[in-house]
Amino acid sequence: MTTNLQAYYDYLQKEKNYSLLTLRAYLDDVKSFQTYLTQDHDELLLEEISYTQVRSWIVSLVESGISNKTINRKISSLKSYYKFLLKIKQIEFNPLLKHKSLKVPQKVQVPFSEKELMNVLEIDCIENDFESIRNKLIVELFYTTGIRRAELINLKCSNVNKHTKLLKVLGKRNKERIIPILASTLVLLEKYLIERSSMQTIQNPDVLILSKKGKILSETFVYRMINSYFSTVSEKVKKSPHVLRHTFATHLLNNGADLNSVKELLGHASLSSTQIYTHSSLSELQKVYKKAHPRSK
Template structure:
């Protein structure tokens, strides 16, 4: 890949596609790995012009090295995006991926927390004291009551909170903004948190709502560890993450009668297809009610 094409592709991902820095770096890293493979195996200094046999050889190598099909598909998605970009700028006439089919993967069921688990987790921390406890409780509450993504929570700024209206402004994928309602009880915790935050010393990332005790903006691993720790004593689920809380938010709304379109808007999805993955738990709840209520199921 020429330096010019690499720089132009980075700009395309950042400015036109509006991908996050993490996603842009992942795409470029995948391209770099393929570039090294192509140089070593096929003697080409650039990947701007390749055929599908070269790509297939890389796929075989990855699979032989024990890389999962999910990861292989993600790496291939990076390559596909690059060659789609080259088509767009007329650097190539045909994409080498015309006949490619993604590797089959098993869809892992995301199991949400139960309402009981949420009640227990929040009850264990019902009276938080001090900056860190108040912050941690508020983070859990926002994930569960607003359904926001981890990146969205980290990027929240003080100016995004409208205390008078009881809302927060969230910057989602591809810089799409949405205004979300905040429950009164959570807004009270927001007020308390801001008060605790104001007495921190040496705040460096002043604009951001959530900070470490050193006054720095939170990072991905910090938030993941926080959620995992918060639920470790009340749930035996293998995966306890911010995304599971987002999944729980959607599932509990659907179980309690929310319509799919409303949940879609709250989650910030661009299509219903993305939201429908959260309906399996709702369907299970409906099945339970159906079996208990229908006369034909009575003995």
């Protein structure tokens, strides 16, 4: 790793507090561009390029079949790197200053219905073993708090305040937010904690949601579990923790929650990120409109 790249890594880690996963993604994108320069531009240094080389890289990425969304992410990483080089006075201008992101078609994700949620929560309702209670709690937490998969996996026991009925969540870029917990979720949590306390081996005692071996859950396990549960009640193509987060936001909006409140609950940095969820709630508004307006009859 070059001196500037190492300094950039340290900057993202120590000053920006980025997670290890984000750090790797940013660095991999910059290194990918560096490899392209080595192969196609006579080993031109990162600090010597102009936007011409960036544009050529974008063309090569498009031709290789990479999606516009992925390309935008790569260029965003590159733009961040050049902002850093400008900050430490390694370059005199940012070659990506006037770059405009590629257009990405908005995909409207279909949320689960309230009936599908109720049906899933009734699965294993008479089972009282550790795994059944834990799995139901995972579904309940996703649906009633809208947290991300990584946020759920990294929840600590100390993040739950039973007295105030609040949950502390550490989101992207270590941004902390507080989410209310429903009484029904707390009841289920109590049942889970009783089962958890009887486990013989706990390798990660500070972690709230554990595997049957007392270890922190993997992202793959959580995805497969959600997919498996919802496959029994829904024919939707995509069944994932993110769809549950989408469902949380959509159901709130359908029932009168304002966009800013949903934004805070989701932990979004900007309102534009939250607005994608209004597409689903618009269909609900259309039903109400057609039913209520005199001219729609």
